[in-house]
Amino acid sequence: MTVVDARGQRCPLPIIALARQIGAVPIGxxxxxxxxxxxxxxxxxxxxxxxxxxxxxxxRAADGTPAYTVRRSx
Amino acid sequence: VPAFLDAASxxxxxxxxxAALTAALDEGWADPDRLYTAGRRARLLxxxxxxxxxxxxGARPDEIFFAANGTQALHAAVLGTLAGNRGxxxxxxxxxxxxxxxxxxxxxxxxxxxxDALGRVDAAAFAxxxxxxxxxxxxxxxxxxxxxxxxxxxxxxxRLGRVPLVVDLSQTLGHAPxxxxxxxxxxxxxxxxxxxxxxxxxxxxxxxRSPYPEDERERGRIPGVPxxxxxxxxxxxxxxxxxxxxxxxxxxxxxxxxxxRVVAAIPDVEVVGDPIDRLPHIVTxxxxxxxxxxxxxxxxxxxxxxxxxxxxxxxxxxxxHVLVAMGALTSGNVRVSLHTATTGAEVDDFLAALPEVVAxxxxxxxxxxx
Numbered sequence: 001m002t003v004v005d006a007r008g009q010r011c012p013l014p015i016i017a018l019a020r021q022i023g024a025v026p027i028g029x030x031x032x033x034x035x036x037x038x039x040x041x042x043x044x045x046x047x048x049x050x051x052x053x054x055x056x057x058x059x060r061a062a063d064g065t066p067a068y069t070v071r072r073s074x
Numbered sequence: 075v076p077a078f079l080d081a082a083s084x085x086x087x088x089x090x091x092x093a094a095l096t097a098a099l100d101e102g103w104a105d106p107d108r109l110y111t112a113g114r115r116a117r118l119l120x121x122x123x124x125x126x127x128x129x130x131x132g133a134r135p136d137e138i139f140f141a142a143n144g145t146q147a148l149h150a151a152v153l154g155t156l157a158g159n160r161g162x163x164x165x166x167x168x169x170x171x172x173x174x175x176x177x178x179x180x181x182x183x184x185x186x187x188x189x190d191a192l193g194r195v196d197a198a199a200f201a202x203x204x205x206x207x208x209x210x211x212x213x214x215x216x217x218x219x220x221x222x223x224x225x226x227x228x229x230x231x232x233r234l235g236r237v238p239l240v241v242d243l244s245q246t247l248g249h250a251p252x253x254x255x256x257x258x259x260x261x262x263x264x265x266x267x268x269x270x271x272x273x274x275x276x277x278x279x280x281x282x283r284s285p286y287p288e289d290e291r292e293r294g295r296i297p298g299v300p301x302x303x304x305x306x307x308x309x310x311x312x313x314x315x316x317x318x319x320x321x322x323x324x325x326x327x328x329x330x331x332x333x334x335r336v337v338a339a340i341p342d343v344e345v346v347g348d349p350i351d352r353l354p355h356i357v358t359x360x361x362x363x364x365x366x367x368x369x370x371x372x373x374x375x376x377x378x379x380x381x382x383x384x385x386x387x388x389x390x391x392x393x394x395h396v397l398v399a400m401g402a403l404t405s406g407n408v409r410v411s412l413h414t415a416t417t418g419a420e421v422d423d424f425l426a427a428l429p430e431v432v433a434x435x436x437x438x439x440x441x442x443x444x
Contacts, residue, residue: 003144010385010386011365011384011393011404012362012363012364012365012405012406012407012439012441013387013439014441015362015363015405015443016363016439016444019441020444024393026427029183037385038385038392038393039384039385039392039393039404039405041322042293042393042397042398042401042402042403043402043403043404043405044356044399045401046360046402046403046404047362049401050342050362050403051343074347
């Protein structure tokens with residue numbers, strides 16, 4: 001599983017990191033962004049909508065940081 | 075051409091307000107509740123101004139009360155409704171002004187009703203939430219302050235029954251028709267080109283109790299001596315903008331349509347809010363892979379004043395609750411809002427500068443070509 005560590009990064013840096021990495025995972029595979037900026041929650045979902053990928057959901061990393069999972073769909 | 079494109083944060087003072095303010099500082103400075111000549115002169119000015127504001131809202135003069143500013147008027151509207159009615163729940167759309175949310179949370183329990191992607195509540199869902207036991211009042215803006223989407227106030231009002239409806243008219247009064255059906259309303263003179271002044275309106279017979287210590291001013295609704303010159307100036311601006319409202323709205327609508335068209339053609343930029351059923355003077359968009367603060371600063375360097383709902387531009391570092399509720403992109407957000415003197419040339423210059431500004435900010439973030 002590919003994980004992007006975006007701790008300490010303010011938006012839009014977490015979605016820029018996600019956009020850079022999405023091409024590196026196979027179609028149908030998931031990628032998880034760990035981000036503590038509160039704007040990452042709406043923005044990762046908006047990015048999925050705008051880019052046509054699937055937003056899988058939100059979890060927490062071991063240290064409690066929100067972790068958002070996206071499935072590459074094309 | 076430098077251009078002020080943030081009228082929804084407070085428009086520049088309308089020339090009619092400036093002239094009225096100067097005259098009223100000489101004629102209306104005295105306490106309007108005193109019986110000597112200067113006091114009676116101030117009283118006459120205040121009564122005439124109150125009547126003009128009442129006409130603008132579609133209310134009676136004795137239903138109009140002046141507050142220090144728009145936030146205070148919204149607080150009074152919500153707090154007085156909660157204090158005057160049984161129950162502690164205050165139902166509101168998820169996209170109300172933060173003053174409404176904060177007032178509801180401070181005096182009761184706030185119950186948000188979600189919105190669709192255009193920022194609009196569903197009238198049936200809103201009315202159903204307001205019909206629950208323990209609801210003291212409901213709050214719905216006439217139109218949203220960040221994205222311009224109009225709310226179904228009249229449909230909601232018809233379904234509410236006994237629950238008083240508090241309507242935020244802040245961005246609507248002076249710009250678009252005021253909807254019927256409200257019990258309590260609040261407005262902000264800065265949004266129509268007046269000086270800083272809030273307006274509270276409580277319909278006769280509506281249960282509303284002052285949240286403030288007892289005071290005889292403004293019929294016991296808002297404490298303290300009102301500023302007659304400020305009120306006179308606000309009323310003069312309102313008369314002036316209402317006299318040309320429909321013509322101005324048509325002109326602003328055409329300018330906003332132009333902005334929507336050009337902005338939507340910039341790669342990865344989303345225009346937010348209802349394209350048709352909206353205020354004439356507000357348009358909002360979000361730019362992927364750009365941050366709001368850098369966009370604002372880059373536009374300001376070129377002479378354009380706009381605002382943003384992005385988290386980096388807020389003191390709390392939280393993104394706009396309006397954009398979040400709509401599921402819109404919160405980063406790279408820009409709100410453009412027009413005032414009475416905004417010209418087509420100003421808008422054209424803004425639109426000519428914008429693609430370069432967006433590209434510049436994306437390049438700084440290393441996001442070009444993503």
